[in-house]
Amino acid sequence: MELENQGSPIAVHAVRQLTATMLSSEVIVGVKLKTFLDKNCTCISPRRHALYRTKTEVEFQLLKENRDINEAHVQALMNSFERDGYLFTVIYLNERLEIIDGQHRYEAARRKGLPLHFMIMPGWGMREVTILNVNSRDWTITDFMETHAKAGNPNYVRFREFYLAHDFDVTTCQLLVTGRRSGRHASTDEFRKGLMQVDEQQVTEAYLKAKKMASMQPYHPNGWKSRNFVEAMLILLGTKGYDHEHLVLKFKTYPDILLAGAKSLRIEEYLRIFMDKYNFRRMKDKLELPRKHL
Structure with a gap:
């Protein structure tokens, strides 16, 4: 009806x-x-x-x-x-x-x-x-993930395996796997409704991204797993010409005091630190963020 x-x-x-x-x-x-x-x-x-x-x-x-x-x-x-x-x-x-x-x-x-x-x-x-x-405050996003995975939804089974293999929370795992986090309005949230689509290629790429996040742990020990850090890093990874090994080397050579002691920063603060460090003493081929992130 x-x-x-x-x-x-x-x-x-x-x-x-x-x-x-x-x-x-x-x-x-x-x-x-x-x-x-x-x-x-x-x-x-x-x-x-x-x-x-x-x-x-x-x-x-x-x-x-x-x-x-x-x-x-x-x-x-x-x-x-x-x-x-x-x-x-x-x-x-x-x-x-x-x-x-x-x-x-x-x-x-x-x-x-x-x-x-x-x-x-x-x-x-x-x-x-x-x-x-879906609109209940009693149910966490982790509850929805577990429920859909236990029901045999292959998308959530793959996602849960990635989640269990890492130290990130569910929302941060969403960023790594799908590129977006759960919406603020639960009634329109595909993740909670069991409609998320995740293939093996996405999960494989997410493992590689997570490895790059972890490579920054020595330079940001208290915040490398935070959502804002991960989101800022994903912006860098998607920027044309970005070389992750170059950034890691710059942090190893010139540690950042603010990053070393902070738990989490705003996305724009992370991007400013990353860009300053990446382009420091780089005379040519300087990295430029897409206009929408400036």
């Missing part, structure tokens, strides 16, 4: 109902979904998408592709239940009783022996998990 919004079709989720086939399917060994709902739950709102409350302690399934349970988060929720009371919240399951949204709330409530309120959304899976969490 789609709705029109200023001329653009927008997909509407959660419009399917539980079918007879779903109700008769086995969700726990020897137990069908309909039997489970009738015996273990109370239907609070018997409408198109019924709201249920568990009567007894039950164990729902975790999606293997979803992010791992964060024990600190679970403990914080349990403490909140004790301190602030147990607020009415709803978790979402699919017809196989796999948790789509609310796995930390489920785990905290389960350990406390508290009833769970849930709705069953037929057909929901990892796509809906991602959509629900």
Whole structure:
């Protein structure tokens, strides 16, 4: 089903109902979904998408592709239940009783022996998990990377291998691999939605770039892994006529005091230091940055 919004079709989720086939399917060994709902739950709102409350302690399934349970988060929720009371919240399951949204709330409530309120959304899976969490502050960009990689997305599997092999954070790895970082507006961020495209050639080139970043560690020990440093270096690497070995030799011969002690600088500050050092005592063939970076 789609709705029109200023001329653009927008997909509407959660419009399917539980079918007879779903109700008769086995969700726990020897137990069908309909039997489970009738015996273990109370239907609070018997409408198109019924709201249920568990009567007894039950164990729902975790999606293997979803992010791992964060024990600190679970403990914080349990403490909140004790301190602030147990607020009415709803978790979402699919017809196989796999948790789509609310796995930390489920785990905290389960350990406390508290009833769970849930709705069953037929057909929901990892796509809906991602959509629900794209704008969530609880999900970090690392969570999205791990989730898409665990789901078998080859682009994220390649990217994660590069990430694990280096000391850069995920956003800086994006700069090295794709040339751009995640957008500030999560709803339009391809990385979070699982739409990033990365091929083997990009990863191979990223390894070479990362090696060049690491060659600057002796001259900028506290900041060579920072995003601004990496972004400034990438600008240099993309500048016509740039010779990285020449820059390293200049820093080795004429160390920069500011760079040696700083944790991170602005991109334009890095570029000024790089250009001054690169062109120092160079009488001809001086490096010039593209106009857009001046």
